[in-house]
Amino acid sequence: MQAERATNWTRVTRFERQEPWDIDAPGPVRMALWQALATSSLVFGAWYIWWRWTASLNPDALWFSVPLVVAETMAFLGLVLFTVNLWTPRGPKPGILPVTLADTVDGSHGPDRPIIVDVFFATYNEDPELVRKGLIAAKALAYPHRITVKIHVLDDGRRPAMEAVARAEGVNYITRADNVGYKAGNLRNAMEQTVGDFIVICDADTIVFPDFLTETMGYFRDPRMAWVQTPQWFWDIPPGTPIWAAWRRRFGRVGAGLGHGLEWLFGPIRIGADPFANDPQMFYDFIQRRRNWANASFCCGAASIHRREAIMETAVRIWAERVARDTLADDSAAARLTGELVIFDAVRDSARMNRAREIDFTPFKLHVSEDIYTSIQMHSDRERRWRSVMHPKIVSRMMSPSDLLSWTIQRYKYAGGTLDILHNDNPLFRRGLSLPQKLMYAATFYSYLSPLWNVMFLIAPIIFLTTGIAPVATFSLEFFLHLIPFLLLNEMAQLAGLWGTSVMSGRRWYMAMFPVTLGALWAVLRGHRIAFRVTPKDRAAGRFLRLVRWQLVFCIAILASLAVGWIRFAQGEPGYSLGAIITNTLWSANNLMSLWVIIRAATWTPDPEFDLPVMEGYRDETA
Amino acid sequence: MKRRSGLQAAREQIVWIAALIGSTAIVVQLERLDLQQVGTALTENPFIGSGPEVLTLLDQVRGTDDGSDLALAQRATALTMGLMLDARPDARPDALRAEAARTLLLLETRIAERDDLLLRSAAALLAAALTVGDDRPSP
Numbered sequence: 208m209q210a211e212r213a214t215n216w217t218r219v220t221r222f223e224r225q226e227p228w229d230i231d232a233p234g235p236v237r238m239a240l241w242q243a244l245a246t247s248s249l250v251f252g253a254w255y256i257w258w259r260w261t262a263s264l265n266p267d268a269l270w271f272s273v274p275l276v277v278a279e280t281m282a283f284l285g286l287v288l289f290t291v292n293l294w295t296p297r298g299p300k301p302g303i304l305p306v307t308l309a310d311t312v313d314g315s316h317g318p319d320r321p322i323i324v325d326v327f328f329a330t331y332n333e334d335p336e337l338v339r340k341g342l343i344a345a346k347a348l349a350y351p352h353r354i355t356v357k358i359h360v361l362d363d364g365r366r367p368a369m370e371a372v373a374r375a376e377g378v379n380y381i382t383r384a385d386n387v388g389y390k391a392g393n394l395r396n397a398m399e400q401t402v403g404d405f406i407v408i409c410d411a412d413t414i415v416f417p418d419f420l421t422e423t424m425g426y427f428r429d430p431r432m433a434w435v436q437t438p439q440w441f442w443d444i445p446p447g448t449p450i451w452a453a454w455r456r457r458f459g460r461v462g463a464g465l466g467h468g469l470e471w472l473f474g475p476i477r478i479g480a481d482p483f484a485n486d487p488q489m490f491y492d493f494i495q496r497r498r499n500w501a502n503a504s505f506c507c508g509a510a511s512i513h514r515r516e517a518i519m520e521t522a523v524r525i526w527a528e529r530v531a532r533d534t535l536a537d538d539s540a541a542a543r544l545t546g547e548l549v550i551f552d553a554v555r556d557s558a559r560m561n562r563a564r565e566i567d568f569t570p571f572k573l574h575v576s577e578d579i580y581t582s583i584q585m586h587s588d589r590e591r592r593w594r595s596v597m598h599p600k601i602v603s604r605m606m607s608p609s610d611l612l613s614w615t616i617q618r619y620k621y622a623g624g625t626l627d628i629l630h631n632d633n634p635l636f637r638r639g640l641s642l643p644q645k646l647m648y649a650a651t652f653y654s655y656l657s658p659l660w661n662v663m664f665l666i667a668p669i670i671f672l673t674t675g676i677a678p679v680a681t682f683s684l685e686f687f688l689h690l691i692p693f694l695l696l697n698e699m700a701q702l703a704g705l706w707g708t709s710v711m712s713g714r715r716w717y718m719a720m721f722p723v724t725l726g727a728l729w730a731v732l733r734g735h736r737i738a739f740r741v742t743p744k745d746r747a748a749g750r751f752l753r754l755v756r757w758q759l760v761f762c763i764a765i766l767a768s769l770a771v772g773w774i775r776f777a778q779g780e781p782g783y784s785l786g787a788i789i790t791n792t793l794w795s796a797n798n799l800m801s802l803w804v805i806i807r808a809a810t811w812t813p814d815p816e817f818d819l820p821v822m823e824g825y826r827d828e829t830a
Numbered sequence: 831m832k833r834r835s836g837l838q839a840a841r842e843q844i845v846w847i848a849a850l851i852g853s854t855a856i857v858v859q860l861e862r863l864d865l866q867q868v869g870t871a872l873t874e875n876p877f878i879g880s881g882p883e884v885l886t887l888l889d890q891v892r893g894t895d896d897g898s899d900l901a902l903a904q905r906a907t908a909l910t911m912g913l914m915l916d917a918r919p920d921a922r923p924d925a926l927r928a929e930a931a932r933t934l935l936l937l938e939t940r941i942a943e944r945d946d947l948l949l950r951s952a953a954a955l956l957a958a959a960l961t962v963g964d965d966r967p968s969p
Binding site: 220221229473474475683684687691694695698699701702706707708709710711712781782785786789790793 | 834835836838840841844846847850851853854856858860861943944
């Protein structure tokens with residue numbers, strides 16, 4: 208069936224072909240259009256926000272008006288940061304492939320020799336046979352010059368079966384006695400036992416392509432290049448059920464015909480495609496890649512290659528800074544305790560040595576979001592001025608989360624880890640980061656605060672529809688004349704700037720995942736560990752409605768408020784003008800569509816005819 | 831292929847843009863109709879041809895008053911016309927002024943509850959007519 212589909216590419220999606228996205232390559236005209244529209248959008252947006260604050264508040268309902276306009280203002284600031292992030296795709300280009308180590312470093316580093324690359328496969332409890340596929344692929348890495356590639360399995364699960372697979376494939380097996388530091392600790396342990404000049408990070412399910420090194424090593428001609436991140440492409444994303452097939456099942460041949468007709472008009476229509484919005488095209492090909500010009504693309508873990516020297520130097524620097532800082536604190540404490548004005552050098556040195564022994568040396572920052580945290584540390588190293596780059600070509604593939612529980616846990620950790628960094632080690636105040644870097648990191652961190660105002664956007668139409676109390680002085684033409692130009696220009700800008708990816712899907716999920724991010728934010732503010740509690744019934748259920756209970760509550764509230772609002776409008780009750788009812792109905796419909804994506808994901812099951820062959824295709828793969 | 835796949839990816843966004851434009855057009859049209867309705871209510875006499883006399887008009891308006899905003903505005907407009915006429919057809923002009931004052935008060939109460947353009951316009955005309963009447967020397 209896949210072979211048949213492959214010949215009819217006009218009506219086959221890339222999920223069905225199991226191919227990655229087309230790399231965005233905007234010409235100067237499209238970029239100019241994007242930048243012009245984006246700038247105009249922000250100007251009109253600022254005008255709208257100014258008008259909202261100065262001329263549109265409802266003085267009889269400031270308790271409602273003010274929170275909403277605050278939410279709109281915060282969302283607008285997020286849009287400004289997003290626009291900065293997406294401004295331009297220009298960035299460094301790879302040089303010619305280095306032949307020996309000397310081609311990748313500055314100055315003398317001893318006798319020249321071929322490059323050594325370590326490939327790390329971090330695993331814990333994944334199927335050893337799954338890891339084996341990655342090991343086989345790693346052994347096929349190609350390079351036109353003499354190079355030593357050493358493959359290592361980093362098993363935090365300490366499993367005999369995993370060791371057996373590693374030995375059978377002729378790769379190194381590394382484990383440790385504890386699991387301190389999660390993956391970061393696992394990587395550190397491996398770094399202590401390996402010597403490669405460069406380190407490729409792989410997850411247990413990562414399959415690197417043979418051209419991984421030939422695509423990435425060229426960047427390391429720049430001796431300041433610390434790491435290269437490549438897209439984490441999920442090749443097993445459920446493609447969904449074609450509409451003609453779904454209607455055929457329901458309505459027979461007539462349904463199939465209608466479905467084909469719709470697809471002839473509008474292109475492939477797939478019901479339930481990518482149910483968890485796992486496809487990361489927007490994130491890698493647009494958001495991350497367009498941070499390259501600011502030297503602010505951050506490491507995302509798997510499918511990246513790192514310069515060992517950069518990791519170790521940064522770790523040493525941070526360790527030394529921390530020892531010095533804590534020693535200074537000890538000095539002050541000792542002075543307060545003893546009343547002495549001056550501490551003897553010998554005493555201070557002794558304290559420093561004790562601190563040096565106590566403080567952990569961590570090449571990868573021991574944090575649930577070690578990737579972004581380590582990136583921030585390297586980017587802020589003003590002395591070495593390390594660089595990073597997001598290479599756009601897909602040179603590996605991975606497997607995607609296939610249920611809402613896995614997805615939720617993953618997103619919760621991302622959110623919690625990032626918010627924890629914002630709360631305890633805010634990069635905006637970090638010395639060493641340039642202004643463009645701070646703006647880029649601000650865009651990332653700020654996006655995780657979005658549920659604070661997204662919740663207001665969910666609540667506002669419900670309040671109006673049920674009470675008739677408007678958050679604005681009037682929903683008249685004046686309101687539309689201020690809002691619509693901004694909205695339209697913003698849409699046109701994103702159409703131009705993000706051509707080729709589904710903007711609406713990202714927006715829906717951005718709104719729909721508010722409970723996950725709010726939960727993470729609450730955990731961070733209370734100083735709790737970032738861990739997602741999983742109950743046994745969650746895993747057993749298969750349908751995860753409990754995970755979307757808040758979205759369900761809002762859906763019911765929205766539907767009820769729509770009914771109430773329209774009934775009251777029909778009865779001519781004061782406050783319900785037609786303009787207001789239309790505005791809030793559209794707003795509610797948009798909210799419903801946003802929440803629906805995650806509710807659908809909670810009840811999603813793969814289509815055995817169309818989804819399972821893609822999702823389970825890896826089982827039939829041979830070396 | 832890039833253009834086609836780009837169009838497919840942008841389908842939902844294009845529909846959303848169309849919805850924005852469509853809803854704006856609806857609201858603009860509604861506002862236009864609303865203004866037209868106000869203008870019509872103020873300029874057209876629904877009982878035209880029923881009786882040329884203002885007194886007759888007033889009686890008709892009072893008789894068909896259903897308590898709605900439109901009926902109130904029509905009554906106010908008829909009273910305004912009555913006050914503005916130099917010749918007072920009503921044998922009791924003070925009664926007309928008193929009725930106009932009561933109607934103006936009622937208008938102001940309604941306007942306080944909901945800010946309606948039609949009512950505001952009618953109230954402004956009636957208030958102006960009452961003021962003009964105050965300036966005239968009494969017969």
